[in-house]
Every structure is written in structure tokens, then in C-alpha cells.
Amino acid sequence: MRKVLALVMAAALTLSLLTACASSDDGNEGDTIKIGFVGPLTGDSQPWGEAQLNEIQLCVDNINENGGILGKQVELVYYDNRADNIESANATRRLIQEDGVCAILGPNASGAAIAMASVCDENQVPMIATNATNPSVTVDDDGNVRPYVFRVCLTDNQYGESIASYAYNEMGIRNVAILYEVGSDYSMGLETAFTQSFTELGGTILTTEGYKTDDVDFRAQLSTIKDLNPDAIFLPALYKQITLATNQARELGEDAVFLGTDSWFNGDVLDTAGSSVEGSIFTAAMDTENEALDSIKAEYLEAYGEEIDTMGTTGYYGYDVFMVLKAAIEQAGNDDPTAIRDALEGISDVEGCVGTISLDPDTHNPARTVAIMTVENGAFKTVSLYDGNN
Amino acid sequence: MLFLQQLINGLAIGSVYALMTVGYSLIYSLMSFTNFAHGVVVTVCAYVGYFVLSFFITNIPVGIICALVSGLAVSVIIELSTYRPLLLRNAKRLYLCIAGLGLSIMAENLIIIFLSGRFKSYPAEVLTLGNITVGSATIGIIDLVILGVSVVALVGLELYIRTSKDGLAIRGASFSLDNASIMGINTDGLMIKVFAIAGALAGVAGFFCGIKYTAYPKLGSSLTNKAFISAVLGGLGSLPGAIVGSFILGVLEVMVAGYVSSTLRDVFSFSLLVIILLVKPTGLMGKSSEDKA
Amino acid sequence: MNSYWIGIMTQTGIYLLAVLGVCILTGFTGLFSFGHAGFMAIGGYVSAIAVKFGDLPLPVGLLLGTAAAALVGIAIGTPTLKLRGDYFLIATLGIGEAIRMILENWEFVGGAKGLTDVGSGISFPLVLCIDILVIFMLANFLRSKHGRNCIAIRENETAARAMGINIFRYKLLAMGISCALAGLAGALLGHYMNYLQPTMFNSVKSNELLIMVIMGGFGSLTGSIISALILVPLPEVLRIGSAQEWRMVVYGLLVVLIILFKPTGLMGYRELTIRGIRNFFRKIGMLFRKQAARKEE
Numbered sequence: 001m002r003k004v005l006a007l008v009m010a011a012a013l014t015l016s017l018l019t020a021c022a023s024s025d026d027g028n029e030g031d032t033i034k035i036g037f038v039g040p041l042t043g044d045s046q047p048w049g050e051a052q053l054n055e056i057q058l059c060v061d062n063i064n065e066n067g068g069i070l071g072k073q074v075e076l077v078y079y080d081n082r083a084d085n086i087e088s089a090n091a092t093r094r095l096i097q098e099d100g101v102c103a104i105l106g107p108n109a110s111g112a113a114i115a116m117a118s119v120c121d122e123n124q125v126p127m128i129a130t131n132a133t134n135p136s137v138t139v140d141d142d143g144n145v146r147p148y149v150f151r152v153c154l155t156d157n158q159y160g161e162s163i164a165s166y167a168y169n170e171m172g173i174r175n176v177a178i179l180y181e182v183g184s185d186y187s188m189g190l191e192t193a194f195t196q197s198f199t200e201l202g203g204t205i206l207t208t209e210g211y212k213t214d215d216v217d218f219r220a221q222l223s224t225i226k227d228l229n230p231d232a233i234f235l236p237a238l239y240k241q242i243t244l245a246t247n248q249a250r251e252l253g254e255d256a257v258f259l260g261t262d263s264w265f266n267g268d269v270l271d272t273a274g275s276s277v278e279g280s281i282f283t284a285a286m287d288t289e290n291e292a293l294d295s296i297k298a299e300y301l302e303a304y305g306e307e308i309d310t311m312g313t314t315g316y317y318g319y320d321v322f323m324v325l326k327a328a329i330e331q332a333g334n335d336d337p338t339a340i341r342d343a344l345e346g347i348s349d350v351e352g353c354v355g356t357i358s359l360d361p362d363t364h365n366p367a368r369t370v371a372i373m374t375v376e377n378g379a380f381k382t383v384s385l386y387d388g389n390n
Numbered sequence: 391m392l393f394l395q396q397l398i399n400g401l402a403i404g405s406v407y408a409l410m411t412v413g414y415s416l417i418y419s420l421m422s423f424t425n426f427a428h429g430v431v432v433t434v435c436a437y438v439g440y441f442v443l444s445f446f447i448t449n450i451p452v453g454i455i456c457a458l459v460s461g462l463a464v465s466v467i468i469e470l471s472t473y474r475p476l477l478l479r480n481a482k483r484l485y486l487c488i489a490g491l492g493l494s495i496m497a498e499n500l501i502i503i504f505l506s507g508r509f510k511s512y513p514a515e516v517l518t519l520g521n522i523t524v525g526s527a528t529i530g531i532i533d534l535v536i537l538g539v540s541v542v543a544l545v546g547l548e549l550y551i552r553t554s555k556d557g558l559a560i561r562g563a564s565f566s567l568d569n570a571s572i573m574g575i576n577t578d579g580l581m582i583k584v585f586a587i588a589g590a591l592a593g594v595a596g597f598f599c600g601i602k603y604t605a606y607p608k609l610g611s612s613l614t615n616k617a618f619i620s621a622v623l624g625g626l627g628s629l630p631g632a633i634v635g636s637f638i639l640g641v642l643e644v645m646v647a648g649y650v651s652s653t654l655r656d657v658f659s660f661s662l663l664v665i666i667l668l669v670k671p672t673g674l675m676g677k678s679s680e681d682k683a
Numbered sequence: 684m685n686s687y688w689i690g691i692m693t694q695t696g697i698y699l700l701a702v703l704g705v706c707i708l709t710g711f712t713g714l715f716s717f718g719h720a721g722f723m724a725i726g727g728y729v730s731a732i733a734v735k736f737g738d739l740p741l742p743v744g745l746l747l748g749t750a751a752a753a754l755v756g757i758a759i760g761t762p763t764l765k766l767r768g769d770y771f772l773i774a775t776l777g778i779g780e781a782i783r784m785i786l787e788n789w790e791f792v793g794g795a796k797g798l799t800d801v802g803s804g805i806s807f808p809l810v811l812c813i814d815i816l817v818i819f820m821l822a823n824f825l826r827s828k829h830g831r832n833c834i835a836i837r838e839n840e841t842a843a844r845a846m847g848i849n850i851f852r853y854k855l856l857a858m859g860i861s862c863a864l865a866g867l868a869g870a871l872l873g874h875y876m877n878y879l880q881p882t883m884f885n886s887v888k889s890n891e892l893l894i895m896v897i898m899g900g901f902g903s904l905t906g907s908i909i910s911a912l913i914l915v916p917l918p919e920v921l922r923i924g925s926a927q928e929w930r931m932v933v934y935g936l937l938v939v940l941i942i943l944f945k946p947t948g949l950m951g952y953r954e955l956t957i958r959g960i961r962n963f964f965r966k967i968g969m970l971f972r973k974q975a976a977r978k979e980e
Contacts (some may be wrong), residue, residue: 042927043507083799083882090690090919097687103697111880118877141799180760182653183795183882203507212787215611216603219399219646220655227392240509242602251521251530252395272511273603275518313838363791374974424769459913483716487769488897489942491717495890496935499928582758615780618773657784663777668762671770 036101041080052062054319088112110185160193190236246276404640409595413588415632426490429610435596436605456520461593509606578682626675696810718779724884726866727873731801752866760858797880801859900948
């Protein structure tokens with residue numbers, strides 16, 4: 001028995017020695033600027049992660065052709081987080097420790113962002129989340145801003161407010177039923193924000209029904225909703241659930257208009273649920289018909305043979321997040337992570353794809369304009385813009 | 391009336407569960423093990439249906455037949471390649487379960503690799519067939535089709551088991567496979583037949599699930615869990631029990647989702663499973679489940 | 684040695700405990716558990732609640748987590764261990780999923796979004812010490828009378844019962860130890876990540892634990908240790924393209940092949956001892972000597 005113990009200790013020690021040798025290069029060679037990217041490159045969320053990565057890579061290539069940042073070439077190191085939070089944290093650690101990046105772009109999901117936040121704060125390397133909308137990504141539960149975490153997208157509160165406001169003021173909707181995904185930071189955050197905004201305006205939430213991630217049958221919830229006869233149904237879901245839920249609702253004879261969020265802006269939704277979502281109203285991160293986006297669209301199409309926004313606006317966020325980082329590095333004058341972080345805090349007037357971006361030093365969040373879109377005759381169309389005032 | 395609508399919803403869901411559960415229960419009653427690879431058949435046939443309907447001919451009956459045949463084939467292949475060698479060696483039943491698990495993991499990930507993890511939605515024409523109204527409740531045409539096909543299949547199966555010679559053999563063998571073999575029944579052939587039937591039913595279930603829920607890699611495994619619960623509820627080893635259990639589960643789930651809380655539905659189902667196993671493992675109509683010495 | 688690799692090793696050490704837990708259960712009761720991640724979850728969440736909301740120190744939290752998991756395991760084991768093999772399997776599957784879903788719906792612990800800032804302070808040396816201590820205790824246990832009774836049960840239950848061994852009590856003991864280990868692993872994981880989320884304890888995790896034990900040989904501690912040491916860091920080492928899916932395909936295939944051809948896994952029921960290694964080399968030595976002798980003829 002003691003022999004077993006001795007053996008185990010020997011094995012453990014050997015392992016420690018081996019891994020000590022396995023430690024690879026410790027980062028920057030000095031004449032390139034290394035930036036990292038974490039996003040879902042496989043699995044259900046792959047289209048979004050891929051679009052973003054592609055756009056960022058395109059930006060990196062363009063910049064390098066034009067002399068790089070501060071005269072140095074930019075190197076992009078990316079890892080797949082498989083939409084998993086632990087993987088995100090591991091990937092972040094690897095980027096910082098093994099690859100020696102000076103900043104990390106991404107992720108595009110709040111859960112992953114929060115997991116990565118503590119790693120970034122601990123190692124003092126800044127991260128700029130692209131599409132993580134939960135307020136607590138940049139501001140923790142005690143109200144303190146996380147020093148090394150930033151983002152270029154709006155928060156759930158802002159999105160919820162915009163759609164609630166549009167529905168109440170422009171569409172005259174007074175009674176809404178909500179169907180949201182329990183377990184999705186995205187869906188839950190929006191549900192809370194919408195409920196708060198809508199009730200503050202004077203509207204009524206008839207019922208809030210939930211479903212679990214991976215649920216595919218919503219008829220029980222939809223029947224309950226139908227029984228209450230709402231003016232509209234708020235559905236902050238991802239594209240698969242959007243197609244299933246809307247089709248099932250129409251099949252049950254439920255005719256109310258759907259209110260959605262930026263996840264609705266997705267070509268697949270039109271293909272598989274076109275007739276069911278006709279007339280729906282949803283928010284989008286930006287007005288995709290804006291002419292300023294034409295050059296980005298054309299470039300992406302030429303480089304990758306696909307449209308940048310078939311699956312949503314994440315590709316454009318790739319552009320924005322890169323531009324913000326570039327501006328920060330230039331402002332800092334070097335690629336020291338802490339200097340970049342200081343530059344990011346309070347950075348202002350960065351040329352994004354549809355306007356300028358400034359980050360609020362208190363919350364590390366940007367102020368942006370939201371587009372309100374609809375599905376008309378089987379195609380997406382912008383109907384209005386909302387910047388927090390109307 | 392909301393209750394009627396929810397009831398119809400529950401029965402529609404239950405009919406799909408029934409197609410899966412019956413196959414699983416049939417295998418269990420004959421060979422006394424849990425076929426974890428059952429979900430593989432469902433998933434594969436959901437994809438088969440997708441490909442047939444999207445690229446060849448968008449016709450539901452054709453789809454059903456293709457799914458049925460593929461399900462049969464896949465199930466028999468699984469039996470011959472994996473379970474047969476183990477059974478010949480008289481391996482412990484647990485080993486068969488583990489092998490089934492291994493197969494199911496393999497299949498799910500192979501599908502993700504070669505067909506991408508994103509879901510494949512059947513053509514829109516099949517998805518929007520319309521609905522009919524019964525009183526104040528609405529039922530989709532596709533659900534009526536599913537209900538109809540399920541009932542026909544299940545009744546057909548029951549008749550087959552009760553009246554045909556093979557059916558008699560199956561019933562006999564479900565008491566003891568070895569004794570049946572002594573009595574001159576070709577147990578090898580019987581096993582193939584049973585897997586074929588189970589596979590065919592699962593294939594059709596997969597096709598219907600593909601229509602209603604799109605084809606995606608985890609389709610089989612998530613529904614297999616429901617099949618287990620239905621089978622245990624109705625009584626493992628009993629075919630009528632499997633059917634009854636499935637419909638009851640379907641209706642209960644919908645009622646919980648509609649009247650109690652929509653997010654507690656799965657908690658309810660799994661807790662039900664655990665409670666039944668602890669309190670009355672034989673379920674509503676099943677046989678004894680104690681370990682024999 | 685940077686914190687990335689240390690982190691991987693720490694995670695390996697943590698999961699090792701859970702794997703050992705499953706190994707004890709399957710190796711010594713012959714029952715497979717498809718839901719052991721659920722017991723990890725119990726350990727993790729109880730410890731997190733104790734530390735975050737009860738302001739108790741970390742070691743107390745770990746102890747509470749371990750104890751809670753063990754108690755729940757015994758409570759569940761009492762009615763289920765009497766069931767047949769595959770009933771037990773389905774029961775554990777159901778329990779694992781039920782636990783996860785209950786946690787997903789429980790707002791107090793953050794529900795599906797999870798619980799943040801549960802308290803950190805898990806370092807690699809700590810995990811290594813715990814691992815060594817646990818292995819030491821397990822090996823000791825197996826050499827003791829109780830351990831030998833368990834092995835007797837595994838080898839032939841009827842004969843063991845005839846010898847007067849209380850089968851049920853020992854199965855329950857194995858279950859308790861197994862769940863305690865899983866709970867400890869879960870608690871360590873939660874505090875290591877400083878974050879808990881129910882999806883960290885889903886059926887995929889349960890399956891992975893089971894796969895590691897099957898590959899290593901479910902009657903062997905060393906088998907499970909080797910298996911865990913190789914398989915836990917593997918996803919990190921393989922960060923290319925669809926590597927993760929291929930990894931799972933290979934796992935599935937290996938499981939099927941192992942069951943078909945060598946169900947007892949890599950190490951079977953044997954343990955790694957110094958005598959065993961000496962014998963191994965001796966056998967090789969004899970083989971060479973035989974060859975040499977034959978040539979001279």
C-alpha cells in the first residue's frame with residue numbers, strides 16, 4: 001500500500017517536472033502587436049463567431065497592408081470557446097499566458113464575458129466584448145465597474161427600453177405576453193429590461209412564460225398566451241426558437257404581432273418562418289440599410305463570398321471593436337496592456353461603421369443608436385431609429 | 391377552453407413519444423437491457439427525412455417510408471455490429487448499455503462534424519400545412535397526421551404481437567430468451583425482427599420530430615430521455631404500458647407547463663422518473679424489477 | 684511554468700476526485716452511474732452557499748459540500764441500490780438531470796445564469812495534497828477488511844452474501860464514498876472557477892466521467908488515475924478545428940471497442956504496484972533469456 005502511495009507521488013512529481021518544461025514562448029517578440037479573439041467557432045453559435053472573426057481578420061489584414069498600428073504588424077490569435085463559459089476562461093488564460101496578447105476582442109455572449117472578466121482583471125489585460133449585452137458584464141453586482149472589461153454594444157436595458165418604447169408609443173400596444181428562454185443571459189436580461197420599461201410606460205405584461213434552452217415544443221406556453229389574448233408577444237429568442245415558436249403560434253391560431261430583439265435579424269428566420277414572422281417588429285444593433293455600411297459589405301463579400309449580415313449584425317461589431325482597439329493602442333502609444341486599458345477608459349469619437357463610438361468611463365459602455373426593423377413582404381426593412389430620446 | 395387545447399397539445403406530443411417508447415420497450419422486454427443507442431436511429435432518420443424532402447421530393451408519405459426503411463436498417467446494423475457479439479458472449483446487460491452510450495456519443499458527434507451542429511429545417515411547404523379548429527381549440531394538420539400514423543402503427547404492432555406466430559415468439563421470448571431458444575424458436579432471427587420493428591418506429595418518430603422540431607444532432611438523445619420516462623411510467627417491459635405511459639407523460643408535461651410553470655416541465659418529468667423508480671419501479675403495468683440472485 | 688498550465692493541472696486534479704468517485708461506485712458495486720455530475724453540483728452549490736451567503740471559511744464550505752453530497756447519495760442509494768443494474772442507471776440519469784434542472788430554476792443561487800464570486804483560494808498545491816490524501820485513504824480502505832468485502836461483492840455477490848457480508852450496507856458505503864468524492868470535486872471546482880453554473884454539471888460531464896473510468900478499467904484506482912490524467916487535459920491540448928467533436932467520436936468508439944474486446948478496461952481490476960512493475964520487467968527479462976537459449980540450440 002505504501003508502494004502505491006510512493007508510485008503516485010513519483011508520478012505527480014514527474015508530471016510537474018514535465019509541465020515545467022512544456023512552458024512555451026512567453027509572448028511578444030517585440031515587433032508585432034498581438035491581439036486575441038475569443039468566440040464560438042463551432043457549434044450552434046458558429047455563424048456569429050465566424051462572421052465576427054472574419055471581419056476582424058479582414059480589418060487586421062487591411063491595417064497590416066497600410067503599415068500596421070504604430071508601425072508594427074498586427075497578429076491576430078483566436079480560440080474557439082464553443083459557447084462555453086469555462087472554455088472561454090481557459091482560452092483567455094491561454095491567450096494571455098501562452099500567446100502574450102495585449103488585448104482580447106470578444107466574446108459575443110454575456111455568460112462567457114463574465115467568466116472571462118475575472119481572468120482579464122486578474123491578469124490585467126483588457127477585453128472588449130462585442131455583443132455581450134448583460135449589464136453585469138462591465139459593472140459588477142456592487143456597482144463597481146470592472147477595470148479591464150469594456151464593450152462596444154448596447155446593454156439589455158437599452159434594447160429592452162427601445163422596443164418597449166416603440167411598441168407603446170408608436171404602435172399603441174398596451175398588453176404584451178412574454179415568452180423567453182430561462183438559462184440564456186441574453187433572453188433573461190431582455191425580459192427583465194422590457195418588463196421594466198414597458199410597465200413604467202403604463203403597459204401591462206399579461207404573462208411571462210419561460211422555456212428551457214433546447215426546448216422545441218412551446219405549444220403549452222403558447223396556448224396559455226393565446227388564451228389571454230395579448231396585443232403583442234415579446235419573444236427575445238435565438239433563431240431556432242424563433243422559427244419554432246412563431247410557426248407553432250400561428251398554427252395554434254395566435255395572430256398577435258411579435259416583438260423581437262437583434263437576434264431576429266437573421267436570414268434563416270425568413271427562410272423557415274417567413275409567413276409567421278411577417279409584420280414582426282424588432283430591434284437591431286444598427287440600421288443595416290445605412291449606406292455607410294456598403295463598403296464593409298462589399299469588402300466582406302469579396303473576401304469571403306458571403307454576405308456579412310445574413311446571420312445578424314455581429315460582423316459589423318467586429319469592425320467596431322477592432323477600430324476601438326486600434327484607436328486605444330494609438331492613443332496609448334505602445335502595446336502595454338495597462339496603457340491600452342487606460343486609453344480605452346473614456347475613449348471617444350472612434351469612427352465606427354455607422355457613427356462614432358465613445359465609451360463611458362463610469363460604465364465602459366458605449367452610447368449607440370438602435371434601429372427598429374420589421375419583416376415586410378418576406379424581407380427585412382428598417383422603420384425607425386431610437387437613440388434613447390424618442 | 392384552454393384545457394381542451396392543452397389536452398390536444400399533450401396528446402400530440404404523447405403520440406411522438408409513443409413511437410419512440412414502444413420500440414425501446416420492445417427491446418427491453420425481449421432482451422432486458424436499455425438500448426441507449428435508440429436515439430441514434432431517431433436522429434439519423436430526422437436527417438434522412440430532411441435530405442429526402444429538401445433535395446428529392448417534398449412529399450410526406452414518401453418521407454415517412456424513407457425514414458421507416460432507414461430506421462429499420464440503422465437499428466439492425468447496430469444490433470448486428472455491437473449488441474450481437476456481446477449477447478453471444480453472454481455479457482452483462484450493463485455492458486450493452488454502455489456500448490449503446492458509446493454509440494450514441496459517436497453518432498451525435500459524427501453528425502456534428504459532417505453535417506454541422508446547426509439545425510436543419512424541413513422545407514417550408516411541409517411546415518405550414520394549416521390547422522383545423524375543434525371547438526375553441528386548434529390542432530395543426532401535421533399533428534393530426536402524426537397522431538393518425540402513430541395510432542395506426544401502434545395498433546398494428548399490438549395486433550402483430552397478439553395474433554401472429556412471430557408475435558407469440560416475442561411474447562414467449564420476453565419471459566426467457568434462453569428457454570425460447572430451447573423450444574426451437576430462432577432467437578437470432580427474432581432479435582433482428584425486434585430491432586427492425588423498433589428501428590422502423592423510431593425512424594418514423596424521427597421524421598415527425600424533424601418536421602416539428604427541425605433536425606439537429608441532439609434530437610435523439612433529448613427525446614430518448616422522454617422515452618425512458620414514459621416506459622418506466624407505463625411499466626418497463628409492457629407494450630401497452632409504453633403507449634399509455636407516453637400519452638400520460640405528454641399530457642402531464644403540457645399541463646405542468648401550462649398551469650404550473652413552463653420552466654418546471656422538465657424538472658417535473660425527471661423528478662417523476664426518480665420518484666417512480668423509488669416508489670413503484672414496475673410502473674403502471676410492468677413486471678418485477680428486483681435483481682435476481 | 685505559467686498559470687495557464689497550472690490551471691489545467693489544477694482542473695485535472697479536481698476532476699480526478701470525481702473520476703475516483705465513479706470508479707469506487709462502478710468498480711465495487713458493479714453499478715454504473717449516469718448522473719454523477721449531479722453530486723458534483725450538490726457539493727459545489729452547498730459549498731458556494733456556505734461561503735458566499737453564510738460567510739463561512741473555505742475549508743468548512745468544502746467539508747459541507749462533501750458531506751451534503753454524501754448524504755444525498757446515501758439517501759438516494761437506499762431505495763435505488765436494490766434495483767437492477769439498468770434501473771439504477773436510469774435512476775441516476777434522472778437524478779443527475781433533476782438536480783441540474785432544479786438548480787437552473789432556483790433563483791436564490793442564480794438559476795440558470797449561475798452564481799458568481801463564490802469565493803476563491805484553490806491552488807494547485809492544495810489540490811495535489813487533497814488528491815494524494817484521498818488516494819492514500821482509498822488505497823488503505825481497499826486493503827482493509829471493508830475494502831476486501833467490497834471486492835468480494837464485486838467478484839461474486841451471491842458467494843459474498845453466503846459468507847455473511849451485508850451486501851446492501853457495503854453498497855451503500857461505496858455509494859456514500861463515491862458521492863462524497865464527487866461532492867468534494869464539485870466544491871473545489873466552484874471555488875477554483877469562482878463561479879458556478881448548472882451547465883457545468885450536465886449529462887455530458889457525467890458521461891465523460893464514466894468514459895474515463897471505463898477506459899481506465901473500472902475496478903482499478905490506478906486505471907482511473909491514468910485515464911483522468913490523460914483525458915482531462917486533452918481538450919486543451921487539442922485546440923484545432925473540429926478536434927473536440929472528433930475527440931468525442933474517438934471516445935465513443937473506444938468505449939464500444941473496449942466493451943466489445945476488453946470490458947475491464949486498461950488496467951482491469953489490477954492496481955499499479957512496485958512489485959507489479961518488478962514482475963513485469965522480470966517477465967521481459969525471462970523472455971529474452973528464453974530467446975537467447977533457443978538460439979544456442
